[in-house]
Amino acid sequence: xxxxxxxxxxxxxxxxxxxxxxxxxxxxxxxxxxxxxxxxxxxxxxxxxxxxxxxxxxxxxxxxxxxxxxxxxxxxxxxxxxxxxxxxxxxxxxxxxxxxxxxxxxxxxxxxxxxx
Amino acid sequence: xxxxxxxxxxxxxxxxxxxxxxxxxxxxxxxxxxxxxxxxxxxxxxxxxxxxxxxxxxxxxxxxxxxxxxxxxxxxxxxxxxxxxxxxxxxxxxxxxxxxxxxxxxxxx
Numbered sequence: 001x002x003x004x005x006x007x008x009x010x011x012x013x014x015x016x017x018x019x020x021x022x023x024x025x026x027x028x029x030x031x032x033x034x035x036x037x038x039x040x041x042x043x044x045x046x047x048x049x050x051x052x053x054x055x056x057x058x059x060x061x062x063x064x065x066x067x068x069x070x071x072x073x074x075x076x077x078x079x080x081x082x083x084x085x086x087x088x089x090x091x092x093x094x095x096x097x098x099x100x101x102x103x104x105x106x107x108x109x110x111x112x113x114x115x116x
Numbered sequence: 117x118x119x120x121x122x123x124x125x126x127x128x129x130x131x132x133x134x135x136x137x138x139x140x141x142x143x144x145x146x147x148x149x150x151x152x153x154x155x156x157x158x159x160x161x162x163x164x165x166x167x168x169x170x171x172x173x174x175x176x177x178x179x180x181x182x183x184x185x186x187x188x189x190x191x192x193x194x195x196x197x198x199x200x201x202x203x204x205x206x207x208x209x210x211x212x213x214x215x216x217x218x219x220x221x222x223x224x225x
Contacts, residue, residue, distance in 0.1 A: 004159075043216060044154075093160070095159070095213070107152075107159035107161065107162075
C-alpha cells in the first residue's frame, strides 16, 4: 500500500511557541490530504481537508488561525499549531487520498505533541 | 454522514475467526462501507471497503447484508497483531472519513 510519513514523530514545546508538523506521501501524489486530532482514549476527530494549491477547509469548531495548513505540493502538507497551549497537546495524524483511486485513505504514523 | 453502530469491545481467541458487526440502517445508495483499524499509538490502517457485494482481500473479508443496513468484517484467523480498534465508516465516494468510537478487539493467546 501507499506510504505516508509524518515528521516529527513526537515534539515537546513550551507554551506560546509554534510547532510545524509535516505530512508526506512517499510513493504517490495526493491531491487531498486530511488532518486529524486524537485525544487519549477517544476517536479521531477530523480537523481539516487540504487540497493541493488551495485553501484548507476546516471542520466546525476548528480555529483556522490557530491551526495553519499548507498543501504546497502533491506530496507535502504541513500543519502549524500556532501559539500552542497545554490543551493543544494531542496526537495529530494526517492522511492522504490517492487521486484516481477514489476512496482509500492512507494514514501517517502520527505526531505526538506535548505542550508544557 | 450516515451513522454506524458497533459494539464497544469484542474478544477473540488466537487462531480463530472473528466477526465484527456494524449496523448502518440509514445508509444511502451512494455510501461505501469502509473498515479501518488502529493499533495502539499508530495511525489508522485501511482494511477493506465495499459498496454492495461481498469483498475479500489478503487482510479480511467484508460481508454486506442484502439490504445494506448491516455489514460484518471477518478476520479469518485472528493473531495477537490483530488486536486494535476497528472502525466501520460510511463514506460517499470522494468524501471524507468521519470516525466513530469503533470496536476494541482483544485477542487472547
